[in-house]
Amino acid sequence: xxxxxxxxxxxxxxxLVDHLEExxxxxxxxxxxxxxxxxVCLWQNHALLEIVNKPLTxxxxxxxxxGQGTVGQAVVAQKGLLKIAVDTQSALGVLVKPGSGISPxxxxxxxxxxxxxxxxxxxxxxxxxxxxxxxxxxxxxxTTTITxxxxxxxxxxxxxxxxxxxxxxxxxxxxxxxxxxxxLLTAVPFLFAAGVLFGxxxxxxxxxxxxxxxxxxxxxxxxxxxxxxxxxxTVLLAMGVVFQIPVLxxxxxxxxLVTPRQLRKNRRYAILACAAVAAFLPGDAIxxxxxxxxLYVLYxxxxxxxxxxxxxxxxxxxxxxxxxxxxxxxTGEPAPTPDDPPEPSVQQIIDHVDxxxxx
Numbered sequence: 001x002x003x004x005x006x007x008x009x010x011x012x013x014x015x016l017v018d019h020l021e022e023x024x025x026x027x028x029x030x031x032x033x034x035x036x037x038x039x040v041c042l043w044q045n046h047a048l049l050e051i052v053n054k055p056l057t058x059x060x061x062x063x064x065x066x067g068q069g070t071v072g073q074a075v076v077a078q079k080g081l082l083k084i085a086v087d088t089q090s091a092l093g094v095l096v097k098p099g100s101g102i103s104p105x106x107x108x109x110x111x112x113x114x115x116x117x118x119x120x121x122x123x124x125x126x127x128x129x130x131x132x133x134x135x136x137x138x139x140x141x142x143t144t145t146i147t148x149x150x151x152x153x154x155x156x157x158x159x160x161x162x163x164x165x166x167x168x169x170x171x172x173x174x175x176x177x178x179x180x181x182x183x184l185l186t187a188v189p190f191l192f193a194a195g196v197l198f199g200x201x202x203x204x205x206x207x208x209x210x211x212x213x214x215x216x217x218x219x220x221x222x223x224x225x226x227x228x229x230x231x232x233x234t235v236l237l238a239m240g241v242v243f244q245i246p247v248l249x250x251x252x253x254x255x256x257l258v259t260p261r262q263l264r265k266n267r268r269y270a271i272l273a274c275a276a277v278a279a280f281l282p283g284d285a286i287x288x289x290x291x292x293x294x295l296y297v298l299y300x301x302x303x304x305x306x307x308x309x310x311x312x313x314x315x316x317x318x319x320x321x322x323x324x325x326x327x328x329x330x331t332g333e334p335a336p337t338p339d340d341p342p343e344p345s346v347q348q349i350i351d352h353v354d355x356x357x358x359x
Contacts, residue, residue, distance in 0.1 A: 026164040038153040060131040085121035133225035195243030206287035249302035256311035
């Protein structure tokens with residue numbers, strides 16, 4: 001269990017059983033954290049459902065106010081009923097006043113009716129709310145709530161799960177490789193969270209507005225809960241993955257696959273790629289621009305950071321060349337000149353002897 005909390009050193013040698021025990025301990029810790037977070041999210045499931053439903057209700061509010069859809073028709077009926085209640089309340093208020101021309105007994109009978117009408121009219125909603133997802137099955141409210149709770153639990157537990165994965169993989173890397181991978185892996189959860197927030201506030205509302213309003217006059221649009229939550233989770237997950245572009249670019253630069261100069265030279269292709277990704281996501285022309293700009297900003301930020309990153313081979317060559325330049329020749333031995341042939345290695349001597357013996 002201790003190895004699941006700390007990272008095993010690169011020089012530490014473990015048997016297969018030790019590796020399996022470490023993996024089991026890390027899985028237990030990840031599962032325990034996920035279970036605790038799941039319980040908290042299940043306790044606050046109403047707030048979580050409200051958060052997920054907010055883009056749908058805000059995007060369909062205008063349609064409801066216009067009387068479109070099932071909820072819109074209900075809102076129109078509520079507004080008409082409220083107007084009738086207010087008018088009836090005004091009429092009764094005139095009749096119960098002294099001097100209205102009716103008998104005192106009749107005014108006494110109308111007074112409690114006026115009070116009851118005021119109480120009932122106060123219960124009618126004044127503001128129209130947007131559509132909420134509908135459920136069709138008997139157990140769908142329960143299963144949908146569990147699904148949404150699990151989504152949030154995975155997102156909140158992601159830093160701990162990534163840390164345990166990081167701790168299990170890092171011992172296989174050399175110190176130089178670990179120094180290169182640690183900043184990249186640290187940036188993964190932050191970039192993922194930024195992508196999810198961007199998807200929630202920009203991409204998901206645009207997608208809902210596009211799909212719900214598309215040919216809505218020909219359909220009675222009802223958004224099913226399990227499909228809506230699956231669609232929202234897919235959009236948010238996709239944006240979280242797309243925001244990992246800086247990690248991929250820095251990793252490729254660190255491995256020497258690309259250089260910052262090549263990245264700057266291919267800016268026009270990067271713009272086209274960002275626009276293609278944004279065009280693949282649903283939305284209008286304004287949303288296309290709003291989605292393209294952040295992606296390209298991430299690309300430019302990756303180039304800026306990559307310009308300060310050296311490839312792994314470059315660091316090794318710098319250390320070797322620096323050591324060769326700074327190390328003086330051994331005492332008593334003449335410094336090698338460019339004309340002196342290099343001394344053959346042991347392998348070259350063996351190969352030379354082997355060739356003679358084979359001849």
